[in-house]
Amino acid sequence: AQSVTQLGSHVSVSEGALVLLRCNYSSSVPPYLFWYVQYPNQGLQLLLKYTSAATLVKGINGFEAEFKKSETSFHLTKPSAHMRDAAEYFCAVSVPNRDDKIIFGKGTRLHILP
């Protein structure tokens, strides 16, 4: 079965610094991959998704992620962190034509230091 592992339950970066949130996936076939963000007391919102088109995917709020098959990774990055980026981020995976389920990672809480 497919799964994702997010490295680091908490990540702290200074405002203006690079944001890097790590996600590795496990799947026997090429997966679809997603990043979602959850702001306090809200539901999740889609940041970006990879569905076998371009390996570098650009999302909302300046985030992007690169699919690297050789490393089974889909890390999320943003060149310059802003205070409003403080939230919890979830990587998720699904397998095309296999079932209807999207499986989420355990999440990484991003803290922005002034």
Add this chain to the structure above:
Amino acid sequence: NAGVTQTPKFQVLKTGQSMTLQCAQDMNHNSMYWYRQDPGMGLRLIYYSASEGTTDKGEVPNGYNVSRLNKREFSLRLESAAPSQTSVYFCASSEGRGSYNEKLFFGSGTQLSVL
């Protein structure tokens, strides 16, 4: 636009009580989902419905039942609540039948405490 609406937002139950969490979407989506979110565990899929009239188990279905009442509504029932079911519950929907490549739209959640 209302999107996905969940009720109630907060609920406290005693062990053994039953309750139903309601979810409705106004986007004419085919697929609907129930997730639970626990600290350090991320979101885990309880049940999903790929189309009206169908439901399937997710990762953690034990202790729950669901009903896809119509295309708009997908309810989650706890027949005999247990403290282990204390969690935040999210309903979500997506457009297609089988949403593996689609955007999920989430409700704002129900915080449930079972004493």
